Amino acid sequence: MSRKPLMAANWKMYKTLGETREFFEAFLPKIKDIEDRDIVIAPPFTALALSCELVRGLDNIRIAAQNMFHEDEGAYTGEISPLMLKDIGVELVILGHSERRHIFGEGDELIGKKVQAALKHGLMPILCVGERLEEREQGLTQRVVETQLQGGLKQVSNGEVENLVIAYEPVWAIGTGKTATPELAQEVHQFIREWICKKFTSTIAENLRILYGGSVKLANVAGLMAQPDIDGALVGGASLKAGDFEKIVRIEG
Ligand code: 13P
Numbered sequence: 097m098s099r100k101p102l103m104a105a106n107w108k109m110y111k112t113l114g115e116t117r118e119f120f121e122a123f124l125p126k127i128k129d130i131e132d133r134d135i136v137i138a139p140p141f142t143a144l145a146l147s148c149e150l151v152r153g154l155d156n157i158r159i160a161a162q163n164m165f166h167e168d169e170g171a172y173t174g175e176i177s178p179l180m181l182k183d184i185g186v187e188l189v190i191l192g193h194s195e196r197r198h199i200f201g202e203g204d205e206l207i208g209k210k211v212q213a214a215l216k217h218g219l220m221p222i223l224c225v226g227e228r229l230e231e232r233e234q235g236l237t238q239r240v241v242e243t244q245l246q247g248g249l250k251q252v253s254n255g256e257v258e259n260l261v262i263a264y265e266p267v268w269a270i271g272t273g274k275t276a277t278p279e280l281a282q283e284v285h286q287f288i289r290e291w292i293c294k295k296f297t298s299t300i301a302e303n304l305r306i307l308y309g310g311s312v313k314l315a316n317v318a319g320l321m322a323q324p325d326i327d328g329a330l331v332g333g334a335s336l337k338a339g340d341f342e343k344i345v346r347i348e349g
Pocket of ligand 1: 106193265269270271272273309310311312330331332333334
């Protein structure tokens with residue numbers, strides 16, 4: 097298995113420019129020696145340009161946006177385009193995060209368009225999928241995840257899917273302190289990989305990185321990373337402090 101772990105920080109709506117600078121000043125010297133995994137930081141829009149500037153020239157860390165719109169430009173008040181992200185040096189974009197889906201009403205069709213636009217412009221999408229508690233309780237987890245994968249990857253070709261990452265984030269585990277057990281997360285990750293194998297090819301499925309997200313912290317990350325189909329983490333709250341996130345990044349699976 098040759099998948100390089102990817103450890104990503106989703107800062108959500110946290111950190112001013114000053115706080116962003118402070119984080120990178122503390123974090124970058126700590127991770128200088130790390131080569132065996134990719135590190136991604138997703139700051140809020142206002143801190144993206146500064147973050148790109150601060151990591152410029154470093155090979156092991158890249159910057160992601162937390163969202164974007166799918167058009168190149170136009171009368172879309174309040175939105176940010178893939179071109180604007182590329183322009184400042186952003187390399188990845190989180191799409192379909194459960195907070196976008198459930199607080200801001202984003203549906204699979206819109207998310208599919210965003211994934212397509214990101215790929216077209218050479219931004220790597222981190223496509224998030226995950227069920228809500230009531231869906232899990234009703235035994236609908238696989239059906240929900242499958243629908244989200246179908247919608248998100250609707251127009252994606254074999255060549256394009258190689259430039260994409262999937263994150264499984266059960267909604268009931270996000271920000272709640274309730275992580276999925278490693279076994280339970282593994283079950284869904286395996287389902288996602290098998291689905292990708294059916295829709296694309298076995299090589300694509302074998303190479304695809306699938307991250308777990310939802311209350312990941314130092315205390316639980318090792319167990320998750322030890323699972324065969326968990327290739328990294330998308331970390332919210334525990335990524336905000338440089339020292340904490342560095343320790344999480346270093347955990348071996
Ligand atoms: P927490 O780690 O704060 O639960 O957030 C997870 C998440 O939503 C990452 O995208």
